[in-house]
Every structure is written in structure tokens, then in C-alpha cells.
Amino acid sequence: MASALVSTALRDQHVVILGGAYAGLSTALNLLRICDGTFSYFLKADGRGHNLPLPRSPRNKPRITILDPRDGFYHAVGTPMAHTSKSYISKPWLQWDQIPELKRGGVSVVRGKAIKADPEAKTLVYLSGEPGELQQRSLDYDYLVVATGLRRPWPTVPMATTKAEFSAQAARYIEHLQSRNSIAVIGGGAVGIEMAAEIKHQYPLKDVTLIHSRSSLLSSEPVSMEFRDTVHKVVQSGGVNVLLNNRVLNVTSDGNSSKTITLESGGSLSADEVIWATSSAAPITEFLPNEALDQEGFVNVLPTTQFQPTIPNSAAHFAVGDVISTPGIRLAPGAIRMGKITATNIAQMLVACEDSASDTPSVSSDQAQAHAKPPKSNLKLVIGVSGAAYDGNTGDMMWGPEVKQRIFGDDMGLTREFFFFLFLSTRLHSRAILTIAKVHWERWGYFRT
Ligand SMILES: Cc1cc2nc3c(=O)[nH]c(=O)nc-3n(C[C@H](O)[C@H](O)[C@H](O)COP(=O)(O)OP(=O)(O)OC[C@H]3O[C@@H](n4cnc5c(N)ncnc54)[C@H](O)[C@@H]3O)c2cc1C
Numbered sequence: 001m002a003s004a005l006v007s008t009a010l011r012d013q014h015v016v017i018l019g020g021a022y023a024g025l026s027t028a029l030n031l032l033r034i035c036d037g038t039f040s041y042f043l044k045a046d047g048r049g050h051n052l053p054l055p056r057s058p059r060n061k062p063r064i065t066i067l068d069p070r071d072g073f074y075h076a077v078g079t080p081m082a083h084t085s086k087s088y089i090s091k092p093w094l095q096w097d098q099i100p101e102l103k104r105g106g107v108s109v110v111r112g113k114a115i116k117a118d119p120e121a122k123t124l125v126y127l128s129g130e131p132g133e134l135q136q137r138s139l140d141y142d143y144l145v146v147a148t149g150l151r152r153p154w155p156t157v158p159m160a161t162t163k164a165e166f167s168a169q170a171a172r173y174i175e176h177l178q179s180r181n182s183i184a185v186i187g188g189g190a191v192g193i194e195m196a197a198e199i200k201h202q203y204p205l206k207d208v209t210l211i212h213s214r215s216s217l218l219s220s221e222p223v224s225m226e227f228r229d230t231v232h233k234v235v236q237s238g239g240v241n242v243l244l245n246n247r248v249l250n251v252t253s254d255g256n257s258s259k260t261i262t263l264e265s266g267g268s269l270s271a272d273e274v275i276w277a278t279s280s281a282a283p284i285t286e287f288l289p290n291e292a293l294d295q296e297g298f299v300n301v302l303p304t305t306q307f308q309p310t311i312p313n314s315a316a317h318f319a320v321g322d323v324i325s326t327p328g329i330r331l332a333p334g335a336i337r338m339g340k341i342t343a344t345n346i347a348q349m350l351v352a353c354e355d356s357a358s359d360t361p362s363v364s365s366d367q368a369q370a371h372a373k374p375p376k377s378n379l380k381l382v383i384g385v386s387g388a389a390y391d392g393n394t395g396d397m398m399w400g401p402e403v404k405q406r407i408f409g410d411d412m413g414l415t416r417e418f419f420f421f422l423f424l425s426t427r428l429h430s431r432a433i434l435t436i437a438k439v440h441w442e443r444w445g446y447f448r449t
Pocket of ligand 1: 020022024074076077079112113115147149157190194195284320333335381382
């Protein structure tokens, strides 16, 4: 009996990550760094304010499989620019083979879409192959990380699953936008604001209207009224018309280029292009058992990012990023940080299994596990030529063109905010990161995320 336990514990453990964007890729890269001994806690890993010791590297490196329908990492934050500016199209999509850290034994990226996870059996069914020739396949796992994000409407995210397709679709969409005179964006949350403002910024002669059902922009976000009003002014000063208190009932097409938007108030307006950016985007979690989800389909997780204990093998199941149930704002830096927490916890469990010669991943001690910080209500927006940032702890805010430059640079945060933290946060680079961050914080009063 003992020898059977030892042999299962010593076999390579299989970590399957569903979704290879900010949250999923962060989990994979940080787990690899822990295994390589190059991991660094740039941010405190323990949400309760303590630094945990660096996790030990497991003796047996786990096999890691990332499953994603896309052929690369997509920087969703850059979509407003990717769908308005041709010079940006080549930047936000990084194919898997362009990520050197993934090119190694024991790591596979499978193009496919999860369709059913069975936590009790620890098996996953997925669809892979080209459209029209999809095949159902399955794989076994020891640990599952769900990082599948939200189902958002085109054109707020790409429909494409390959970089080539994405580039072609984005270019076509930009030409389409260029041929329209009036554009209406429905939904005054962060995504709608950024889309409307970027279109007006790129095409100042077009008539751009942002329609929102509530009495203020960002009405669903936990930010102050003062920040909402400020953002409203920044949006308007960029030339976007803002229509508040106007719920859209439907949008009909007259057969020509023009569309009619019918409002609940009884009025209507026409626009040549209508973009839906409402906050009702649903999580992609239909492959999970209902018991793991809240009423809206988001995954209920513990602060350790593990599933609730009512789910079979809950300790070996994690969810990170936009898919988790949270009252906080769903943002990319939070998704990256949750990936780091998850990698730490998986590594600790792998080591604990090796130490106890058991193949049952269990929470050895809650105290020893990294906890995700309670979601903050910090918010940073690109609003055309300007930026706006809100610190949820202090209520401080700043806005203006220099705020956009400081936080996002001129590439929608691609290098400064995201690639930097995703790809460069190894121990090797942590000293450089700390120096740069210190300068940022001291010089600019930059908010901690
Ligand atoms: C237009 C726009 C602007 C934004 N602006 C900002 C901003 O300025 N700042 C900010 O912090 N955040 C911003 N966000 C939000 C940010 O993009 C999200 O918080 C972030 O993408 C969440 O990361 P994630 O990894 O959880 O999910 P996602 O980035 O959505 O990634 C999910 C991944 O899962 C894959 N997937 C989907 N279904 C399956 C399946 N069934 N099986 C396997 N894989 C699957 C997808 O292909 C994708 O790669 C913006 C979002 C949008 C749309």
C-alpha cells in the first residue's frame, strides 16, 4: 500500500490551465519560475499583509497544459486601439511560440475549448480542431485552473482564434469604421467609455455617442461619485456625446448603413455603427458543475483561489481572473496577481505531496497558503488622449493626458503595465522592477494595484 502511494506521488503531476490570457498565463509562467528557482514575490503574496517564504521548488516538475482556443496570448486591454488604429494591430496578439518561457519539455499549449470538467474524476472534455471539423477529446489532470474570462461581444474583444484571422478582421473593422459617420456605443462602464473615447480620439470628425441606462457613467463600479463626474467630463471634453438615463430597448437596421436605436424613454436615435459594451458580459464557466458557481455563473472561490470545499477535490481546483465571483472590479493586473497566488499554492501542494509521499493534494495548512488580496476598487482608464485613475483606498484620483502616458504609455499599457509584469517578473529581473517601480511611485505618486 505504502509503495503504491509513493509511486503515484512521484509520477509527474499534471496541471491543466483553461485560458491562456492574463490570469492563466500568469499561473503557468509563475509555476515554471517556482520550479526553476527564479520566482520572486514582487508583490506581497499574502492578502493578510504578510510576506510568505518563497515556495520550495517541487523535486518533480509538473506537466503543464494550457488549453485555449486562441493561438496566442491576447492583450484584451488594447482592443479599443486594435479596433481603431491599423498601426497597432500587430502588437496585442503574441503567438504561443513567441513566448520563450513556454518552449520547453513538460509544457504544452493545446488549442481547444473546455466543454465539461468533472472535479470528482478530475477529467476534462474539450473540443479541438478547425471549425467544422471539431473533435471531442479528454484529458486527466491533478490540478485544474479555470481562467476562461468573460464572454464579451464583438468588437470589444476579437472573434478570431488566430493572430492572422485577428489581424484581417481588425483591419476590415477599421475600414468599416472609417466609412461610417456616426457611431453609438451602448454601455457606460469602463469598456464602453474606453471604446467610445478611442474611436473619437482616432476619428475626431465622426459623431460618437455613448449611451448609458443609469444616471452616471461607471454606475456599476465601486468608485466615488466625484470620479464618475470627472470621467464624464473627460469623456465629453474629448468630443464624445454622453446620453445618460437612456436604456436601449432595441437596435434595428433599415437595410442601408443606418441603424435605429430605440430607447426606453420613448425616443430614438440613428447611428451608422452600433457597439454593445454593456456590463452584462457573462463568465465562461458552463463546463463546470453548477454547485461551483454563483447565480450569475461566476466561480465561488476561497481567498486561496481554490474552489469551495463543497466541490469534490476542491483543493485541487482553482479559478482566477475575471471568472471569479467578486464585488470588486475585474481588471487585468488583479488577474495577473491571482495567477501568481495560484502558482504559489499549487507549488506548495506539490511539495507537500512529495514530502508526505501522497498523491492527494490537500491544503496542508491554510496559514501556509498564499491568499489573494480582497479586491480593490482601483481603476485606471484610457479615455482617448487622456487617462483617469482612481485609488479605491483613499478616494484620490488623477486624470489628464499625462496620466495616460504615465500609466499606459502610448500602447494601451502593453509594455508598461502588462507585458512587464507578466513576462519580466522573475527573481532575475525583480531588482530592476523594484527600482523602476520605486521611481514611479516616488515621482508620480503612482497607485499600488
Ligand atoms: C475593451 C476592453 C478594455 C479593457 N480595459 C482595461 C483596462 O484599461 N485595464 C484593465 O486592467 N482591464 C481592462 N479590461 C479588462 C481586462 O481585459 C480583463 O480584466 C482581463 O482580460 C481578465 O483576464 P483573464 O485572464 O481573467 O480573462 P481573459 O483576458 O478574458 O482571457 C480568457 C482566456 O480564456 C480563453 N477561453 C475562453 N473560453 C475558453 C474555454 N472554454 N476553454 C479554454 N479557454 C477558453 C480565451 O480565449 C482567453 O484567452 C478591459 C477589457 C476590455 C474588453
